[in-house]
Amino acid sequence: MRLxxxxxxxxxGPRNGNSRLNxxxxxxxxxxxxxxxxxxxxxxxxxxxxxxAVSVSRTGAVRGGGSDQAHGKRIFGDTNAGTVRSGxxxxxxxxxxxxxxxxxxLMYADAEGRVHDQPVRRFFSVVxxxxxxxxxGPLDPTxxxxxxxxxAAIQWRWMRFVRGSWVRCRPVAGRAAGVWPVGVARSWDxxxxxxxxRSNQVQYAxxxxxxxxxxxxxxxxxxxxxYVEIERRRWRRRVLGYRHEAANSVMVVRAVATxxxxxxxxxxxxxxxxxxxxxxxxxxxxxxxxFANRDRDVLATFYTKNWCISHxxxxxxxxxxxxxxxxxxxxxxxxxxxxxxxxxxxxxxxxGRAISKFLWGMATAVRTRRIL
Amino acid sequence: MGYHFVxxxxxxxLIARFTGAKAAYQxxxxxxx
Numbered sequence: 001m002r003l004x005x006x007x008x009x010x011x012x013g014p015r016n017g018n019s020r021l022n023x024x025x026x027x028x029x030x031x032x033x034x035x036x037x038x039x040x041x042x043x044x045x046x047x048x049x050x051x052x053a054v055s056v057s058r059t060g061a062v063r064g065g066g067s068d069q070a071h072g073k074r075i076f077g078d079t080n081a082g083t084v085r086s087g088x089x090x091x092x093x094x095x096x097x098x099x100x101x102x103x104x105x106l107m108y109a110d111a112e113g114r115v116h117d118q119p120v121r122r123f124f125s126v127v128x129x130x131x132x133x134x135x136x137g138p139l140d141p142t143x144x145x146x147x148x149x150x151x152a153a154i155q156w157r158w159m160r161f162v163r164g165s166w167v168r169c170r171p172v173a174g175r176a177a178g179v180w181p182v183g184v185a186r187s188w189d190x191x192x193x194x195x196x197x198r199s200n201q202v203q204y205a206x207x208x209x210x211x212x213x214x215x216x217x218x219x220x221x222x223x224x225x226x227y228v229e230i231e232r233r234r235w236r237r238r239v240l241g242y243r244h245e246a247a248n249s250v251m252v253v254r255a256v257a258t259x260x261x262x263x264x265x266x267x268x269x270x271x272x273x274x275x276x277x278x279x280x281x282x283x284x285x286x287x288x289x290x291f292a293n294r295d296r297d298v299l300a301t302f303y304t305k306n307w308c309i310s311h312x313x314x315x316x317x318x319x320x321x322x323x324x325x326x327x328x329x330x331x332x333x334x335x336x337x338x339x340x341x342x343x344x345x346x347x348x349x350x351x352g353r354a355i356s357k358f359l360w361g362m363a364t365a366v367r368t369r370r371i372l
Numbered sequence: 373m374g375y376h377f378v379x380x381x382x383x384x385x386l387i388a389r390f391t392g393a394k395a396a397y398q399x400x401x402x403x404x405x
Contacts, residue, residue: 076378086376087400094400262378269382273389299380299387354379361383365391 076265077258080140082222085262088136089223134218139303144218295323299361301353302330309333327361329353376400 077083087094107119133141219225296315302308308331316324316337324338329348332340341364343356351359381397388395 085378092400094398265378265382269386272386299384301376301380354383358379358383358387362387362390365387365393 076262077255080136083258084223088139088221090227092223132218134220136221142219295325296321297361297364298324298326298328299357300326300328302328302332305331305333307331309335312338325364327357327364329357 073079076085079086079088104115106123107121108117109115110120132144134144135142298312298315300311302311308328312324312326312335315321316335322337325341326332326338327341327343329342341360343360347356347359377397377399381395381399384395384397387393
């Protein structure tokens with residue numbers, strides 16, 4: 001988490017009601033918004049007919065969006081289909097730390113919530129491997145039947161994959177040992193000879209490495225492809241990700257172009273940010289100190305209700321937060337202390353989601369004088 | 373407060389810049405970001 005903002009020492013006085021509008025900053029913001037919207041509309045029109053209002057993933061989960069959400073995908077690439085521009089990649093340290101802490105709680109915390117030095121319980125894991133998933137999981141995996149394989153083969157193949165991947169996988173390599181180890185280090189060092197398969201079928205009752213494997217090969221998520229497999233990394237995988245098997249010059253150009261578009265966007269934002277230096281406090285939100293105001297505004301996009309709950313509930317329950325105003329799109333879930341605000345539909349259709357939320361967030365911040 | 377750099381964090385930073393408020397953002401994006 002990074003905190004960035006102007007110094008507040010000169011803006012902590014009482015609000016005098018004489019809000020000054022910095023026209024230079026406003027004009028720059030409007031020009032950027034207009035250029036971005038025009039470019040997005042032109043790209044959408046040039047690439048073909050407008051997409052359906054709601055798309056459904058392979059697993060039936062509603063992705064939502066339609067034409068309003070197509071702009072970002074067309075310009076910067078689809079974060080669910082090969083472009084890593086969110087948290088779904090191997091270098092994201094947030095999710096695995098959460099999972100690791102949950103496992104520590106499972107093993108070391110008692111019913112009163114006290115964390116002990118030694119495990120307080122034993123647990124037995126059961127893998128129900130009838131239909132597994134590969135590719136873009138867990139949000140949109142491709143179902144893969146594994147029940148046709150023998151149970152022993154599944155177990156052995158899964159172990160082989162785990163052994164091959166965990167060496168380079170931060171969730172394990174980063175926290176396998178140390179304080180409150182979750183026992184992964186032991187399985188990491190596990191050898192095939194250490195595993196004995198018990199089965200009522202004689203051909204499978206043997207040591208794991210003596211059982212022939214014939215199960216299907218699993219495709220890793222595109223954000224991990226080239227990093228978790230045993231084989232060597234290749235730069236084309238890093239650039240093209242999930243679709244590297246069908247890589248051609250057109251895809252290379254497209255991948256480079258999407259990154260160039262992102263770089264251009266960053267450049268515009270940097271220019272706008274520093275061009276607005278004289279406009280710090282241009283709307284004169286006096287009294288906006290970091291922690292004096294106990295309300296918070298949040299700008300986000302949630303694709304599922306659980307996503308919404310997991311992000312906003314801890315924030316709303318924080319001791320120094322009394323209320324959260326969320327400028328969001330996508331599914332929402334009623335939460336105590338959280339108020340949802342969405343830009344009007346016409347604005348989203350005209351300007352797109354990102355610019356609409358930006359403008360609506362600006363209006364909300366000015367109206368409520370709230371810390372963003 | 374914004375989650376992901378584009379567009380939420382960018383919007384949060386610019387809004388904070390224009391309004392004189394504080395901004396926080398969480399970046400978990402890939403190598404491009």
